[in-house]
C-alpha cells in the first residue's frame with residue numbers, strides 16, 4: 001500500500017527531476033539521493049512527533065494506526081523510488097527531447113512515451129521500494145505500535161515472537177520474509193537487466 | 199519557408215558564423231556542407247528553435263520536421279517507431295523492402311546496426327513531414343545502394359507538394375544524385391550560398 005502511494009507520487013517526481021534541468025531540479029536531485037541513506041528510524045521519529053498528542057497532526061489521533069505506518073513507510077520509500085527513476089531519464093534527456101521536438105510530438109505524447117522508455121527502471125525502482133518497506137521494523141513499531149490485526153506487520157511480528165521466546169515461530173516468519181525478499185531482489189535485478197539491455 | 203535575419207551563433211565565446219539575410223525558399227532542395235565542427239548541426243537546431251547560443255530572428259511558415267544527426271529510436275521495435283509517426287502496416291513493409299531492410303520490422307531497436315537505425319529514422323521522418331524536412335547526415339552509415347534508394351524516397355517526398363522545403367546535411371557529396379537547388383557552405387567561420395539549379 002505504502003509502496004503503491006510512493007510509486008504514484010515518485011513517478012512524476014522522478015520523471016520531472018530527470019527531464020528538467022534548472023535550479024530546482026539541481027537542488028532536489030541530490031536531496032532525494034541523500035534521503036535514501038536516511039536511517040528509517042528517523043522517519044519514524046518525525047512521523048511520531050507529528051502525530052503524537054502534542055504534535056501538529058496530533059488532533060487526528062492517528063498514532064498507532066495503519067495510517068501512520070503507511071505515512072512513515074512512504075517517507076522511507078519515496079526517496080528510494082524517486083532517486084532510481086531520475087538517473088534513468090537524465091542520460092537520454094537531450095537526445096530524446098530533440099527527437100520528440102523534431103518529430104512534432106505533443107507534450108502528452110512525449111511524457112507517455114518517456115514512461116515506456118524507462119518502464120523497466122520504474123519497475124525495478126518500485127520493487128526496490130517495496131523490498132525496503134516490508135523489511136522495515138523500527139519506524140513501523142515506533143509509530144504503529146505492534147497491535148494484532150491492526151498494525152502488526154511481518155517484521156514486528158518477528159520481534160514479538162522473539163521476545164516471547166517463541167524462536168521457532170520467529171524463524172518461520174523470518175524464513176518467509178527472506179523468501180519474499182529474495183524473490184523481490186531477483187525480480188529487481190531481472191527488471192533492471194531487461195531495462196539496460198532492451 | 200524559413201527566413202533568417204541577422205543570425206549569429208556564438209557558443210560561450212566561441213564564434214561559429216553569422217547570417218545577415220537568408221531564406222530557405224518554398225519548393226527548394228538545399229544542401230548544407232562544411233567541415234566537422236563548422237556548425238551545420240547547430241544551424242539546423244536553430245531552425246527548430248532548439249539552440250540556446252543563438253541571436254537573431256527566424257520566421258518560418260509550415261511545420262518543420264527535423265531528424266538529428268544521431269536519431270533516437272523509441273522503445274521497443276522498428277514497428278513501434280514507424281507506427282508512432284502514423285505509417286500503415288503496408289507502408290512500413292513497402293518502405294523497408296525498398297531500403298533492403300524488410301527483415302527488421304520486428305527487431306528491437308537496441309540491436310539494430312547503424313545503417314538499419316538510419317533507415318528506420320528516415321522512414322519515420324518522411325512519413326511525418328508535411329512542409330519542411332531537415333535531415334542531418336541521414337545516409338552517413340548506409341551502404342551505397344541503400345543511399346541511392348533513400349535519396350529517391352526523399353526526392354519523392356519533396357515532389358509530392360510544390361512548396362515543400364528540404365534541407366539536408368551531407369559529407370559524401372559525390373554519392374548524391376538529388377539535384378539540389380542551392381548549396382550552403384560553412385567555411386572559415388562564414389556562410390556562403392552557391393546557386394546550383396534554378397527552381
Ligand SMILES: Nc1ncnc2c1ncn2[C@@H]1O[C@H](COP(=O)(O)OP(=O)(O)OP(=O)(O)O)[C@@H](O)[C@H]1O
Nearest residue numbers: 209210214232233234235236237238239240241267
Ligand atoms: N551545446 C553545445 N555546447 C558547447 N559547444 C557546442 C554545443 N553545440 C555545439 N557546440 C560546438 O559547436 C561547434 C559546431 O558543432 P556542430 O555539431 O554544429 O558541428 P557540425 O558542423 O555539425 O560538425 P559534424 O560534421 O562533425 O557533424 C563544435 O565545435 C561543437 O563542439
Ligand SMILES: [Mg+2]
Nearest residue numbers: 238239240267
Ligand atoms: Mg553535425
